[in-house]
Amino acid sequence: PIMVMSPVKSAYDSIIRFQLEPEIYSIRSLKEFIETAGSLRHLFHELNIHLKVDSGMHRLGFSQGDMEELGQLLTSAPFIHVRSVFTHLSAADNEVSDTFTEEQIETYLAFADEVEKRVGHEILRHALNSTGVLRFPQFHFDMVRIGIGLYGFAGSEHSKYLQALGLFKSYIIQIRTVDAMESVGYNRAGKGSDARRIATVAVGYADGLDRRLGNGKWALSWQGKPCSIVGDVCMDMCMIDVTDCAAQEGDEVVIFAGSTDVHRMAKQLDTIPYEILTKVSQRVNRIYLQE
Numbered sequence: 001p002i003m004v005m006s007p008v009k010s011a012y013d014s015i016i017r018f019q020l021e022p023e024i025y026s027i028r029s030l031k032e033f034i035e036t037a038g039s040l041r042h043l044f045h046e047l048n049i050h051l052k053v054d055s056g057m058h059r060l061g062f063s064q065g066d067m068e069e070l071g072q073l074l075t076s077a078p079f080i081h082v083r084s085v086f087t088h089l090s091a092a093d094n095e096v097s098d099t100f101t102e103e104q105i106e107t108y109l110a111f112a113d114e115v116e117k118r119v120g121h122e123i124l125r126h127a128l129n130s131t132g133v134l135r136f137p138q139f140h141f142d143m144v145r146i147g148i149g150l151y152g153f154a155g156s157e158h159s160k161y162l163q164a165l166g167l168f169k170s171y172i173i174q175i176r177t178v179d180a181m182e183s184v185g186y187n188r189a190g191k192g193s194d195a196r197r198i199a200t201v202a203v204g205y206a207d208g209l210d211r212r213l214g215n216g217k218w219a220l221s222w223q224g225k226p227c228s229i230v231g232d233v234c235m236d237m238c239m240i241d242v243t244d245c246a247a248q249e250g251d252e253v254v255i256f257a258g259s260t261d262v263h264r265m266a267k268q269l270d271t272i273p274y275e276i277l278t279k280v281s282q283r284v285n286r287i288y289l290q291e
Contacts, residue, residue: 001083003050006060012036016043021083025052025060027069034077041079048083053111055104057090064111071118084124084143085112092132093154105139130154134161152259153273159259167257168280170203170220172249175242183231184239189215190231197243199227201253204236208280209255210269214238217268221254222247 001021004011009032015022016037024030030049037047051070054061062070074080087108091097108127116123125141130149132139148154152164178198184190190198201220205211209218214233219226220240227240227247240253247253256262262273269276 001048001050009036013040016040016047019044021048021050023052024049026062027066027073030070030073034073034080037077037079044079046079046081048081050084050086051082051115053085053087053108055087055089055107055111056100057088057104059088061087062111064107067111067114067118070115074119082115082119082123084126085115086126086145089127089129089132092129092135101136134159148274148277151277153262153277159263162259164259164262168208168255168284169252169257170201170207170255172199172242172247172251172253173202173237174200175247175249176200185214185231185234187232190239192230192241196230196241197247198230198239199242199247199249199253200237200239202237203255204234204238206235206281207284208276209233209238210265210279212269213265218265221257222251227253 004015004020004022006025007015007022007029009029012022012033013036014020017040022033024033033049037044052061054063074082085108087104089101089104091101105127109125112123112125124143126143126145127139127141128136128144130146131154133144133146133149134154149162151166152162153159154162176198178184178192178196180193180195181191184192184198203209211233214229214231216228216230219228220238221227222240222242222245225245227242227245230239230241256265256276259273262276266273266276
């Protein structure tokens with residue numbers, strides 16, 4: 001199924017017209033979807049929905065206290081077909097919380113069993129994200145929801161079993177020699193005691209290169225050789241030290257490539273790989289290669 005996650009009411013019309021399947025996570029969202037569907041009854045025979053259960057994440061989802069009203073609403077709208085009941089684990093990557101994860105699964109399964117009894121047909125079940133797929137094979141159920149795992153990353157050491165795909169690269173737009181004690185970039189932050197070859201690269205914080213990685217906290221790679229960022233990262237550019245390599249204007253440089261780089265960058269920024277990858281902005285061209 002093509003699920004539309006956490007949709008808003010204004011999207012329901014398009015969801016129905018294009019035969020997509022919404023996540024329904026509350027009594028209010030179910031009422032609104034039934035209302036919209038009722039006004040478009042001539043377009044369909046039956047509509048599939050997916051019910052989300054709050055098993056402990058406390059973000060979105062039905063709770064056990066919603067069961068009676070949920071059952072009544074589903075009975076009142078026989079054209080609504082519950083295709084799956086699912087949940088989301090809050091600590092799948094944290095071994096310390098494995099007992100809590102198992103409790104989440106128990107809560108979820110009890111809710112799913114009750115829904116199945118009330119609707120009178122089998123439903124699909126799914127609970128795992130990328131890290132969960134790797135750590136809890138006993139909970140794969142009917143489906144899994146692999147997101148970041150498709151790119152070869154996960155939120156635990158189990159990502160070593162995945163092959164990371166893709167890299168983030170740019171190119172050198174200018175190289176200049178900067179004399180000793182001259183500064184580079186904003187705030188005169190990039191000073192050096194010796195003369196240096198400084199390359200300006202067409203990538204900045206508006207592209208997803210975090211500003212906190214400036215002043216030597218990260219290095220771009222030229223033909224496998226690390227070249228430290230000099231000075232502050234700018235909005236559209238950054239400067240790197242290419243004194244000890246033969247880099248030329250127009251050459252490609254790599255910001256990160258593969259799981260090791262992304263995890264290392266995440267550690268440097270005290271964050272997670274998800275944030276590193278999602279911060280690569282829409283203005284960065286995506287080039288897809290197919291074997």
